[in-house]
Amino acid sequence: MASDLFSATLLGVVEGLTEFIPVSSTAHLILIGNAIGFQSTENTFEVLIQLGAVLAVVSVYFTRLWQLATTLPSSPASRRFVTGILLAFLPAAVIGAVLHPFIKGVLFQSPALICIALILGGLVLLVVDRMTLAERYDNAMTFPVSMYLKIGFFQCLAMIPGVSRSGATIVGALLLGAQKRAAAEFSFFLAMPTMAGAFAYDLYQNQAALSGDDALLIVVGFLAALVSGIVVVRYLLDFVSRHGYAPFAWWRIAVGALGLVAILAFG
DSSP, rough: OOHHHHHHHHHHHHHHHHHTTOOHHHHHHHHHHHHTTHHHHHHHHHHHHHHHHHHHHHHHHHHHHHHHHTOOOOOOHHHHHHHHHHHHHHHHHHHHHHHHHHHHTTGGGGGHHHHHHHHHHHHHHHHHHHHHHOOOOGGGSSSSSSHHHHHHHGGGGGSSSSSSSHHHHHHHHTTBOOHHHHHHHHHHHHHHHHHHHHHHHEEEEGGGOOOHHHHHHHHHHHHHHHHHHHHHHHHHHHHHHHHHHHHHHHHHHHHHHHHHHHHHHHO
């Protein structure tokens, strides 16, 4: 059990560190889990500990979220932004529910596909980061309403493990005219309903299969993800403003390539 607790802590830290950067937290959890021999019941651990990362965003952005909540009845700008978040969340909610068995039963079981998605996604991110794009929107709260929905469809690409939820939304926002910092910040906001929804749906689907040991490991992973996620959320926007997304693109390519080599060498 001690080794499982260590594995849960390690994977929780990895979840928090990678959820909000465009490198695919799911890919890292699956590949590292396979490497250390960690297997969760119905792959629930990898999904449920994401709630810790969600609460990391809530804790860092609490003041802004509280302001949104309290001004919602009186502020058209607040209502517009909340509507935008819901529109961006909608495609993943519908498509994710329909494809849930295929995603968990097939895509989560293919480390080679995950490595390929990491590499291809890294190449796309590298190209987009180097493109000269018109930066028409520098505030995530004032994107056009139609742009929020379009970013939501980009997010659906992340149902393929290795693509990255944050990576898909950031690339979509950049291509649609968002400034780099604003693209990352909107990804934070969109993460909250998306990951909370995934948590609730996965828990509902698999609650009967979970044991007390599973629950303990999930709690440990959740807490580790919360702490490491807070660190990332606090410092990511400044890092992106200074360095762009190229460092994450190269990391994706390196991890994907190493993963393929390991699969070919060890199976």
